[in-house]
Amino acid sequence: MFIQTETTPNPATLKFLPGRAVLPGDTLDMRSAEDAEISPLASALFAVDGVSGVFYGADFIAVTKDEQVDWQFIKPAILGSIMEHFMSGGPLLAGEHEEQVGDEEFFDESDTQTVETIKELLETRVRPAVAHDGGDIAFRGFKDGIVYLHMRGACAGCPSSTATLKNGIQNLLRHFLPDVEEVRPV
CATH class of the missing domain: 3.30.1370.70 (Scaffold protein Nfu/NifU, N-terminal domain)
Incomplete structure (x- = not known):
């Protein structure tokens, strides 16, 4: 191997x-x-x-x-x-793992369409890129024009993660969704 x-x-x-x-x-x-x-x-x-x-x-x-x-x-x-x-040949996980604490999403029901678009953009355009770098990013919430994202793996604590959030993801989401004002890590 x-x-x-x-x-x-x-x-x-x-x-x-x-x-x-x-x-x-x-x-x-x-x-x-x-x-x-x-x-x-x-x-x-x-x-x-x-x-x-x-x-x-x-x-x-x-x-x-x-x-x-x-x-x-x-x-x-x-x-x-x-x-x-x-x-x-042993199993990767000893049993069924639970969703991690704090993974609950939050957003107002009136923003459902915006949140669906944010999730779709993250899934198709952002997650593949951050996975290539050894990490992952997950949607956590949307409130008052602010998108909250959770950075995991290599992205958590990465010196360039702030630049990725502000210059990459924030600009992408703002381009497609005028309701988005800012992106913040959770």
Whole structure:
């Protein structure tokens, strides 16, 4: 088994591509060893000293490290854990995982059409681009012209995420929806 790695715009996150499906059709962001208890692979990755986050995408695993740790010291252990997991044929998740706390959407019913358009633009134009960089973005709410988005994976804590939100996503949404005044992270 050969696992490719890719850098992401976030220097603290590397994207690992095992060459097979990881979590098709869904994403899962785990920011602590407690969050990772639902996944044997994530638990093994958090056991590597210096790992501070694990994110599953459709065909990749994004691993975030502590700032004080160098990739050269932990990358071999991460690769070993990923390879061991996929070679064992074990399940990715120990059981059905619950929707993460705070994932409830909020918006006024009169804005339903605007929210549907925002979600469609995010799904077709934004999510594929951020997934390429090892992350994900999810709609959380719309109120008083402000779109609230949740950044996950490599996007969470990325130095360029503010630029992505303001210069990319905000401009895209404003172009198609005059009701949108601003985009903010949650």
